Amino acid sequence: MGSLSAISEELADLDGKIADILRALSNGFQKLDKIKDSNRRSRQLEDLTEKMRECKSLIKEFDREIKNVECNPDTTKMLSDKKQSMIKELNSYVALKKQYASNLENKRLDLFDGTAEGFAEDNNALLASTMTNQQLMDRGNEMMDDTDQAIERSKKVVHETINVGTETAAALKAQTEQMSKIVNELDSIHFSLKKASKLVKEIGRQVATDRCIMAFLVLIVIGVIAIIIVKIVNPNNTSIPDIPGLAPPAPSRRLLWE
Template sequence: MATTELQMSPQLEQIHGEIRDLFRALSNGFQRLDKMKDSNRQSKQLEELTGKMRECKRLIKEFDREIKDEESKNPPEVNKQLNDEKQSMIKELNSYVAMRKTYMNTLGNKKIELFDMGAGVSEPTADENVKMASSMSNQELVDHGMKTMDETDQAIERSKKVVEQTIEVGTQTAGTLKGQTDQMGRIVNELDTIQFSIKKASQLVKEIGRQVATDKCIMLFLFLIVCGVIAIIVVKVFFSLTYFNFVVY
């Protein structure tokens, strides 16, 4: 159904245009994939196409929410057209999902798990997917597509929780390391203070030693002076006695 035949609000037209652009990119991407021979390039191309399918799934869900929000404002025939277009887009997206699984089975590449049906359950082949899709009504296709999208959202939410827990553990570890770093810094500062105190004490001991040595020199000098004075007194007394004896005799 062409975009001009639909009566849409500007918001719906924008979302619808983005989805159609992604569908064209997916179509061109799978055509290029057919021409690739190298398995590594094919795996990389599949990863890029998977990202586009994931974005397309998100936009289809947003398109569905906008339809529900505007349902009361639109006439019944417009709502029917919009819902038919939504179902058509989901069916087209499912066809690309089936193509992706075909290429994955061919490559044996199990790294991309966008629409995984659960651990321990084997995925149906592409032919089985096509047969199953052809036997389902439009509403069943919509329900199946929505269920698959919800399961993918749940897987993404679980991955987000794991990332958040990892970030929380990393934050706690960083806080612990910061506390230990601060403690080591305080220990280093205390060691610097102790080293400074030891240096001051060593300088004080040296000054005291020099002071004691100076005091000893002064005492020795005073002792020599006293000895000199005593010697002079003794000499004078000796000469006085000698002179006195000489005069008497």
């Protein structure tokens, strides 16, 4: 513990508490072998179980403290080995406790079963000794009737189980068919969406082409209108060819004798 005090006072304190509990567990299990009464042994096991819970909690605190302490790799390995040693010793006591608890439970069951069987055998022997042959036959017939009724009830339960299984299978089949229809409908919808998308793209391309043609026609009309306006304003402009119907009137000719 002196070396742990040099590292951390908290680690040293936890190490001392864990060592005390492990020592108490060792002494407790040694005393447990000397206890004959089952009730006292059960209480002793409960006390030891509580000590093991406390020891487990302290080991967790010890592990957290190791992570918080800054030290060299050798010291860290020494602390980790010490923690593993504590865990190993605690696990040995846990296994020992399970063994004692299992033995105690088996003894209780054996005692209970033995008492019940003995009572049942004594009761049956007493009844059989006081019955006449006719009563024994009647009793046997009653037991056979009870057995037949139990078998019929079992058959009924089996039949009902089969019916439930059949109904469940039919419901599952119907649900499977419905799911298949839904999948087919989804496929059809997906195909329709793809076809509609393709059609929309084609319409878009056609509209774009029509817009280009319309724009070209508008440009032509604007050009023609511009030429007409220029010709009307300046009819003597020779840089623009004459447009039929808009050419200026030809000068009148005079005869020679005039």
